[in-house]
Amino acid sequence: MHYYLIAFVAFISYIVYKFYIYPLYLSPLCKIPGPPVDSFILGHSFLSKQLSEASARLAKQYGEIVRFYGLFNRPFLLISDPKIVQQVMINHTYEYPKSFFNIRAIQDFTGAHSILFANRDTHKRQRKMMQPSFSFANVKEMLPTFVQAGHNLKDIWMKQIGNKKVERVSITDIIPNITLDVIGIVGFNYEFNSTKTTTELAQAYQTLIMRDRSQLYEAFEGFFPFIKKLPTPNNKQYNEAIEVIQNTSAKLVDEKKHATVLGKDLLSLLVKSNEKLPIDEQLTHNELLSQVMTLLVAGHETTSTVLSWVLYFLAKNPDAQDRLRKEVLNVLADRDHMPTFDEIEQLKYLECVFKETLRIVPPVPSLTRSTSKNDVINGYVVPKGTRMLISIYAIHHDPSIWGDDAKYFNPSRWLDPVIKSKVTNSNFLPFSAGPQNCLGMKMADLEFKAILSVIIRNFEFKLVEGFNFELKLFGFSKPNPGIDLLISKVDY
Numbered sequence: 001m002h003y004y005l006i007a008f009v010a011f012i013s014y015i016v017y018k019f020y021i022y023p024l025y026l027s028p029l030c031k032i033p034g035p036p037v038d039s040f041i042l043g044h045s046f047l048s049k050q051l052s053e054a055s056a057r058l059a060k061q062y063g064e065i066v067r068f069y070g071l072f073n074r075p076f077l078l079i080s081d082p083k084i085v086q087q088v089m090i091n092h093t094y095e096y097p098k099s100f101f102n103i104r105a106i107q108d109f110t111g112a113h114s115i116l117f118a119n120r121d122t123h124k125r126q127r128k129m130m131q132p133s134f135s136f137a138n139v140k141e142m143l144p145t146f147v148q149a150g151h152n153l154k155d156i157w158m159k160q161i162g163n164k165k166v167e168r169v170s171i172t173d174i175i176p177n178i179t180l181d182v183i184g185i186v187g188f189n190y191e192f193n194s195t196k197t198t199t200e201l202a203q204a205y206q207t208l209i210m211r212d213r214s215q216l217y218e219a220f221e222g223f224f225p226f227i228k229k230l231p232t233p234n235n236k237q238y239n240e241a242i243e244v245i246q247n248t249s250a251k252l253v254d255e256k257k258h259a260t261v262l263g264k265d266l267l268s269l270l271v272k273s274n275e276k277l278p279i280d281e282q283l284t285h286n287e288l289l290s291q292v293m294t295l296l297v298a299g300h301e302t303t304s305t306v307l308s309w310v311l312y313f314l315a316k317n318p319d320a321q322d323r324l325r326k327e328v329l330n331v332l333a334d335r336d337h338m339p340t341f342d343e344i345e346q347l348k349y350l351e352c353v354f355k356e357t358l359r360i361v362p363p364v365p366s367l368t369r370s371t372s373k374n375d376v377i378n379g380y381v382v383p384k385g386t387r388m389l390i391s392i393y394a395i396h397h398d399p400s401i402w403g404d405d406a407k408y409f410n411p412s413r414w415l416d417p418v419i420k421s422k423v424t425n426s427n428f429l430p431f432s433a434g435p436q437n438c439l440g441m442k443m444a445d446l447e448f449k450a451i452l453s454v455i456i457r458n459f460e461f462k463l464v465e466g467f468n469f470e471l472k473l474f475g476f477s478k479p480n481p482g483i484d485l486l487i488s489k490v491d492y
């Protein structure tokens, strides 16, 4: 009995030391400034769905490297210093591997062998394989699909408005389906048809992306993965949605592997270049499947997020909207004209609008990395295995870079020579930076510009009085419960 008591006391002492005394009082990370702890077990209560805005607030209050605590007082560093971004993401990428609050939840979306989780040699091998599919020449060939997607959206809203002067439309209901159809065609030469019919795939993403879960819940699930298996209605819905995505991806890979003629879509190009490589360099079946799942989600959720936000900001800033429409009319005087690549490239204000939207609401608001060895960052000792949250959102809202109006949407800032001289790839990083940056960057750029130019040519957008939503973090920066706008036709 006596021994049991000693063992019990030793166990409790170990728990108290490991989860309370060491992280809060003894770890070298305690020297880094940060907010006081407000919960014994839960760490910081701000670790919630408003993480983006909280991170900007903390950066302002405590500086560019901030210590905070997650579940069970696990320490994290919040980074908003471009110099650290340069060190961690650009100069020494593979020394700072990615780390996630709940990796299994992301792997459900992307497959366990996605390039998003690969490190060092595996990453280099997968990247070398995938990069050629995203070449400039290949992306240029996607333009007609992007413009057609703009026209499809135009036709849907024209029909919705009908003979009315103005119509209230939930823009976030349809835009993800438009970009899902786009990735279907350019990614896999496959018609998902999610704008014409209700598809299981579009519904599955809707279910997953808009799940109302806090970071804290994600962290709990990360610690206790069995939670996902409990037979609750939410879990059932979640697991069914994941199954739809996995089955669709498996079907796409299977069809491509057995196709007699391969096209120019991303997956065909990937399969073709894979076959040319020596066996030990080739992507395995599971790796290929994971890349398809990754392209599906990365290729449509991000672009739909930025397209939804831009319409909101243009509705809120009618002067910017008028200026953009005026510029677009130079190219699209005829509403049915299909703009060429060169014509889109001429639209300089459109470029500013794209960058400003990515700055003010980066679709991926933060990135996670960890130290692979004991390290020194900004003069502080940082032990091996420390997790870092690189807040793209906080860096994009830093007045010392973007000016005193950093929190406002102002596309013209991108024409200001002072701002232009300050912008680098470590302080403007919507697509991340360094060797693991976004492969679909050029594609997203052209898709955004093609769809937005058709839409802004044809419609005027205004805010709905009294309609409110929140910026919430569902992995992507999503407006919750969505965005409604008033839309009217442009009659010239």
Ligand code: HEM
Pocket: 098, 115, 116, 127, 183, 294, 295, 298, 299, 300, 302, 303, 306, 362, 363, 364, 367, 368, 430, 431, 432, 435, 436, 437, 438, 439, 440, 441, 443, 444
């Ligand atoms: C506005 C649109 C987009 C944004 C803001 C965006 C942002 C990002 C970011 C921040 C990362 C780095 C993630 C990390 O380090 O954990 C990333 C990676 C990636 N993105 Fe995008 N993305 C966009 C569109 C696309 C599109 C259209 C595709 C493809 C069809 C795509 C494919 C990828 C891939 C494959 C990676 C992994 C690259 C690697 O690890 O080497 N993205 N993206």
